[in-house]
Amino acid sequence: MKLATFLVLILITTQVDLTIYNFRSCIKCICHSVSLCYLMKNCAKFSITFDYWRAADSPHIGAHTTDREAFELCQNNDDCIYETIENYIINVGQHDCNCDGVIDCNDFLFLHYGKCRNPSDIPNFELKKKYYMECMQIKQPIMYCDAEEI
Numbered sequence: 541m542k543l544a545t546f547l548v549l550i551l552i553t554t555q556v557d558l559t560i561y562n563f564r565s566c567i568k569c570i571c572h573s574v575s576l577c578y579l580m581k582n583c584a585k586f587s588i589t590f591d592y593w594r595a596a597d598s599p600h601i602g603a604h605t606t607d608r609e610a611f612e613l614c615q616n617n618d619d620c621i622y623e624t625i626e627n628y629i630i631n632v633g634q635h636d637c638n639c640d641g642v643i644d645c646n647d648f649l650f651l652h653y654g655k656c657r658n659p660s661d662i663p664n665f666e667l668k669k670k671y672y673m674e675c676m677q678i679k680q681p682i683m684y685c686d687a688e689e690i
Contacts, residue, residue, distance in 0.1 A: 566645035567625050569675035570652050573668040580618040587652065588615065588624055596627035625652065638683050646682050 571583030593599075593611050600610035601620050614620035629651050634643050637650035649672050650656050659665045669682060 562645070563626065564622060566648055566676075567622055569645070569672050570625070570649050572675045573649065573672035576671060580621040581616055584615040584621045584624075588621065592628060593624055595631055596624045597631065599623040599627060628652070640683075645676065646678075649682070 568578060568580075571580060571587070572578055574587040575582035575585070590608070590611055593614065594607070598607060598610060599620050600614055601617050602613065604610035604613060614624060629648050632651055632654075635647060635651065635656045636643050637647040637656040640646075647656070649669065650659060653659060653662045653665065653668070655662055662668075672678075673682065
C-alpha cells in the first residue's frame with residue numbers, strides 16, 4: 541500500500557519514470573552494485589544496517605521477541621529486504637538527486653547510499669555506480685547536482 545501511495549504522490553508532483561514492476565528491478569540493480577551478485581541476502585548483509593532498517597519502519601516477518609531478532613529475520617527474507625529498501629527510499633524523501641527533472645532509479649541509487657548530492661565520500665561509489673549502470677544497461681554517465689545536499 542505504501543508503494544502505491546508513494547507512486548501516486550510522486551506522479552502528482554514531478555515526472556517519474558517508475559512502475560511497481562521496474563521498482564523491484566531497480567532495487568535488484570542497486571543491490572548488485574553493493575554485492576556484485578543478485579542475491580538479496582547479500583545485498584542486505586552489505587548495505588542494510590540496523591539503523592537503515594529502523595529508518596525503513598522496521599519491516600518484519602512472523603513473530604519476534606526483539607527488534608534485533610526481527611531485523612535478523614528480515615535480513616534473510618527477500619520480500620522483507622525489498623520492503624526495507626522501498627520503505628527507506630520512501631521515508632528519506634523522493635529527490636531528484638541528479639537534477640535531470642525525473643525521479644527514477646538513478647536517484648534511488650544515491651538515496652540508498654545515503655547521499656543525494658555529491659557522493660564523493662561514499663567508499664568506492666564510482667565502482668558501485670559502474671556495476672549499477674551495467675545491470676540497468678545504462679550507456680550515458682549518471683551525474684549528480686552541484687547543489688547543496690538535500
